[in-house]
Amino acid sequence: MTEVLASYEHDHAPAHEYLRDDGEWVAVSRHDLLRQVRSAARGWRTAGMRPGDRVGLEATDSHVFIPAFLGALWTGVVPVPLPPAPAEGRRGPWNDHVAAMAGIARPRVIALHRDTEPPSGSGRLVILDDILAEPADESAPYRPKLDETAYLQFGSGSTGTPRAVPARVAAVLANGLAIMRDGLRSDPATDRGLSWLPLQHDMGLVGFVLSPLLVGVPVSFIPTRAYARDPGLWLRSMSERHATISFAPNFAFALSARRMSADEVAALELGHVRVLGCGAEPINHGVLQRFVSTFAAAGLKPEAVSPCYGLAEATLAVAISPPDRRYRVDHVDAAALSAGKAVPVETQPADTQPETAGAVDILIGCGPALPGHDIVIRDAIGVDLGARAVGEVWVHGPSVALTYAGEPPETPATFRSDGWLRTGDLGYLAEDELFVTGRVKDLLILNGRNIDPQRVEWLAEAVPGVRAGGVVACTRAGPQSEELVVVAECRTPDAPGLAPALRDAVAALGISIHDVVTVHSGTVPRTTSGKPRRQETRRRYLEGALHVQQG
Secondary structure (H helix, E strand, C coil), X not given: CXXXXXXXXXXXXXXXXXXXXXXXXXXXXXXXXXXXXXXXXXXXXXXXXXXXXXEEEECCCXXXXXXXXXXXHHHCCEEEEECCCCCCCCHHXXXXXXXXHHHHHCCCEEEECCCCCCCXXXXXXXEHHHHHCCCCCCCCCCCCCCCCEEEEEECCCCCCCCCEEEEEHHHHHHHHHXXXXXXXXXXXXXXXEEECCCCCCHHHHHHHHHHHHHHCCCEEECCHHHHHHCCCHHHHHHHHCCCCEEXXXXXXXXXXXXXCCHHHHHCCCCCCCCEEEECCCCCCHHHHHHHHHHHHXXXXXXXXXXXXXXXXXXXXXXXXXXXXXXCCEEEEEHHHHHCCECCECCCCCHHHCCCXXXXXXXXXXXXXXXXXXXXXXXXXXXXXXCCCECEEEEEECCCCCCCCCCCCCCHHHHEXXXXXXXXXXXEEEECCEEXXXXXXXXXXXXXXXXXXXXXXXXXXXXXXXXEEEEEEEEEEECCCCXXXXXXXXXXXXXXXXXXXXXXXHHHHHCCCEEEEEEECCCCCCECCCCCECHHHHHHHHHCCCXXXXXX
16 A cells, blocks of 8 residues: 555656535645655654554544555554544544543554644644644655554444454455456546545445555545435536545435435436445345436436445455446245245236235345455354255455454454354355345344345335435334334324324234334434444333334
């Protein structure tokens, strides 16, 4: 990574551009980026940081965070990206989260934006603005061994306490090249990336800072907070900046199709877009179908939408749907899927379906494993399962990490001694393509059936008045068996028709909701990447800690 940067001394080709708060774009050449990185490198040395020291680094504005992060790599300092400070009124959870992360990562210092109020008990602090203000350091970059830790990457923590993954130099290089060269088949002469993703997470950091740097693809960065205020900014910027590659979670595709008017869509030009990757959370067929249909009017090609699968424990990406074909859709028997087998069914128009036809689930293919990597499906005791058998997804390859920082109790079960990674995700393989069905810890067991919670949540989100991405399906103990609970963020939680509408929607799965809990937006606890925390939501529900309307 630093060797690539060092080669930029006389290279004035574009590297990055950053969207400012005033709506203007600021371009940075490769030469300018190198100077910024060298300034940050001197800043870290002036702050007393030495190779191997860890620094907690607030993932603030991209034009500040990126040179600070790369400057740490230049000096051999190990950066630990931390979530940016939230708006006033939400500081308590951020304080607790950053304190927990610092307790695991044990950074020597924490580096914050000048305007960020330090979290309580944060130890020694430095100001990021001061780190970047130093004169450029002309010394050669630190040359790490391939098995050294480049940085610490925290997972999202959607199913529990976040874990820190030491990202080895070799793993970062392997994954970055596999993504850009093999998965996306990128060309620095014609491609441009664009991202609004949080830089403390693997998709934002590896996907749009580190991987493009390895192959020379320029990137346009939008502040995450700007996207949160105006989701339409994502595709307007893809059109305006002529960007060809971008990635986002499923919810962003849903918001774009739902909120942009026909006139706004008509004003876009998306014919040049090669890859719109969809990952980081379960992928909804209906959402992608609606997205492709909506933005066809702007020239978007169906094959540009590319589902993918990955996790921080494998650096970032494990599988990517090839960009030269439309993503695969698998129609399977719902009852058989609940029993652990993905049995394909022939699709027929609704008016020709026989009355005895069973329910059908529609799954999205995430592509084959990246070259040099392997995916297998295994049962609970580690036995390989056949094609179309649902089990836990195991991954092997050069991108896989070796351990968690601090080696928490689940480390040996997750990172196997033979190099295999147990992901905790459920899925199956069909013609060597991965289909993800859910997560082991979140699986709902109702009347002897295994139900993935997102199947319930997607149906609930389709009810008018329910917030997309704001539904959690969980269970509570009943007198005879587990009972289904649905917590839904709504624009008007006390609207009288919501609870019956949610019950009717979920009845399509052949199951009943025992408790409907409607809450205001922002009530459902989330990770720093915006994913609902199902286990934490369930805990608060059981403790009566949600401000609710029940029905």
